[in-house]
Amino acid sequence: MTNEQMVARAKAVIPGGVNSAVRKIEPVKAWKYAKGAYMYDVEDKKYIDYNAGWGVNILGYHYPDVDEAVKKTVDExxxxxxxxxxxxxxxxxxxxxxxxxxxxxxxxxxxxxxxxxxxxxxxxxxxxxxxxxxxxxxxxxxxxxxxxxxxxxxxxxxxxxxxxxxxxxxxxxxxxxxxxxxxxxxxxxxxxxxxxxxxxxxxxxxxxxxxxxxxxxxxxxxxxxxxxxxxxxxxxxxxxxxxxxxxxxxxxxxxxxxxxxxxxxxxxxxxxxxxxxxxxxxxxxxxxxxxxxxxxxxxxxxxxxxxxxxxxxxxxxxEPVHEYIFKLGETFRKGMQEIFDRLGVEAEMLGYGSINIPLFAKGPFRNQEEILKGDAKKSIAFRKAMVERGYFFVPAEPKRLVVTYSHTEADVAETLNAAEDVLKTLNL
Ligand SMILES: Cc1ncc(COP(=O)(O)O)c(C=O)c1O
The missing domain is CATH 3.40.640.10 (Type I PLP-dependent aspartate aminotransferase-like (Major domain))
Structure with a gap:
């Protein structure tokens, strides 16, 4: 079945087809599997996931230590x-x-x-x-x-x-x-x-x-x-x-x-x-x-x-989990900012540790009135284009982008390349 067919099937028996209001953010996909930093939809399309279950999967999906502990507990x-x-x-x-x-x-x-x-x-x-x-x-x-x-x-x-x-x-x-x-x-x-x-x-x-x-x-x-x-x-x-x-x-x-x-x-x-x-x-x-x-x-x-x-x-x-995700989060944050600056896009990366967000405006961002300066239309267009290419940036403003202990330097480098390409194509 395709994503579309699965969503239609879901809508027949689940209000709106999803089990939490945020899950209806378009494009709605039907998910099959997730492992480490990656998610796969029912059409077997792979995404590098920057949502991590709204930040839940800090180590990555199906992290072996966690899976083993759970399996042992189920048995005992x-x-x-x-x-x-x-x-x-x-x-x-x-x-x-x-x-x-x-x-x-x-x-x-x-x-x-x-x-x-x-x-x-x-x-x-x-x-x-x-x-x-x-x-x-x-x-x-x-x-x-x-x-x-x-x-x-x-x-x-x-x-x-x-x-x-x-x-x-x-x-x-x-x-x-x-x-x-x-x-x-x-x-x-x-x-x-x-x-x-x-x-x-x-x-x-x-x-x-x-x-x-x-x-x-x-x-x-x-x-x-x-x-x-x-x-x-x-x-x-x-x-x-x-x-x-x-x-x-x-x-x-x-x-x-x-x-x-x-x-x-x-x-x-x-x-x-x-x-x-x-x-x-x-x-x-x-x-x-x-x-x-x-x-x-x-x-x-x-x-x-x-x-x-x-x-x-x-x-x-x-293990140095926090050291690792902080460093990777910073690589992502700095890399995106460099791209924005190089392309002359009026945007700022906001973030702390492993969590980041691009805002299409200039700071400071200290409260909600300042966050609302961000151009949501541009942000959503950027995020949707990233999703199409296989990088899951939740297409809603101001949703955070998260790295986990399973994301690699190579994942982030690949994502930054794609982001640069998308920004050039969209001419934001
Ligand atoms: C800061 C904060 N508090 C509370 C909640 C509610 O948590 P839950 O969705 O597990 O009920 C959330 C959920 O996103 C949250 O971000």
Whole structure:
């Protein structure tokens, strides 16, 4: 069957043919197989993949250590839904060892579940309803946070912009929106809502706007304001956790939040996410007999996902994974910038470590209004042409481009050559 036939077949039984809204980004392909840095569609066309399952596959698809650990676990361990297990304990011990804020850890199935739990426990601990999130940050699909994430025009910014129909209005209105990297704006919001804000949640590198790195002074300022106003600080490291280093971005920037959430790269493709942080907060969850904040889930901490997570951490501990992907990410970033400059294309590469994004505009890019300066039409035309040639740059703005431990220097060199050719052909 062709891609087109498969998609038509999918549409008959799956709304829109896909199982998550972002998967409908055109061109919609039907995938057959993926290995290392490559994906193959049902027509056996090969792509060098720069999406990596939205950053999940940090080591690459079917990484041998992860596959072996999973296979062994399938044969040996079952989820009984009761008590605890060696895998759960070892996994939590590893998180506590590596992540600065993590005194205790709970395992959920997705990043959205993790941010939901983190916010709820902050509300319970403070007795306050309101939270602060930032324009352009994404923290999952639930009603606490799904507002002011994506925007097509500057007119939409800082308005009441729920991300879905059917959201619970009081939850939307309890989420206050601030400007990223603007501490004054956050302080004003705290002052205007004195005694009402339970927590601030932030992506310390906002990869949902490509790759906007929060200024360290800004993160330090958030820490100070939270302490001053009796609120908690949550770093949503669902993307950055394990991708920038075993300790997340909190270890790099030196600002320790009260809680953090991590997901994606932890399991190298297997669904696992954590909420971790100060024991005084974590012990409020009712997994603890004295706790009063619900933490439940039939499928929490499944053995195969824990095994995948432990194997991924194991590879990161024994091999220079981060050093390698940072270097390759930089080669990609610098190479693309050189091409833009040589061809006189008004574009800038933004990025951190293994994650990059080309923006067809000139910086600085510190918040969503500045990101929106990027010419989305040019970007999508460029990305679509790359996909046609077999380099999967998700054709949507401002989606990040990711390298993994399985990408090679040769993959990147080949991609840069193709990018130069595409830019010349499109005359952007
Ligand atoms: C920063 C951030 N937080 C939370 C989430 C939600 O994670 P999940 O899709 O696993 O529910 C995402 C997903 O992209 C994310 O990027």
């Amino acid at each position: 361990v079952c989820a009984t839904g009761l008590g605890t297990s060696e895998l759960e304990i070892r996994f939590a011990e590893k998180i506590v060892e590596h992540v600065p804020c993590a005194e205790k850890v709970l395992v959920a199935g997705s990043g959205s579940e993790a941010t939901y739990h983190a916010i709820r426990v902050c509300r319970a601990a403070t007795g306050r309803d309101k939270i602060i999130k930032f324009q352009g940050c994404f923290h999952g699909w639930h009603d606490y946070v799904l507002r002011n994430c994506y925007a097509n025009t500057v007119d939409e910014l800082y308005t009441r912009a729920p991300g879905s129909d059917g959201m619970f209005a009081p939850a939307v209105d309890a989420t206050l929106i601030c400007r990223l990297n603007d501490l004054e704006n956050v302080e004003e919001t705290f002052k205007a809502n004195k005694g009402e804000i339970s927590c601030v949640i932030i992506e310390p590198i906002v990869h949902n706007m490509g790759a906007v790195v929060c200024q360290t002074e800004f993160l330090q300022g958030l820490r100070r304001l939270c302490d001053e106003y009796g609120a908690y600080l949550i770093f949503d490291e669902v993307v950055t956790g394990f991708r920038v280093g075993l300790g997340g971005y909190q270890k790099i920037c030196g600002v320790t939040p009260d809680l953090c959430t991590m997901g994606k790269a932890i399991g190298n493709g297997y669904p696992i996410a954590i909420v971790a942080g100060k024991a005084e907060l974590m012990d409020k969850f009712n997994t603890n007999p004295a706790g009063t904040v619900s933490f439940q889930g039939t499928y929490n901490a499944p053995p195969v996902c824990l095994a995948a997570g432990l194997a991924t951490i194991g590879v990161m501990e024994k």
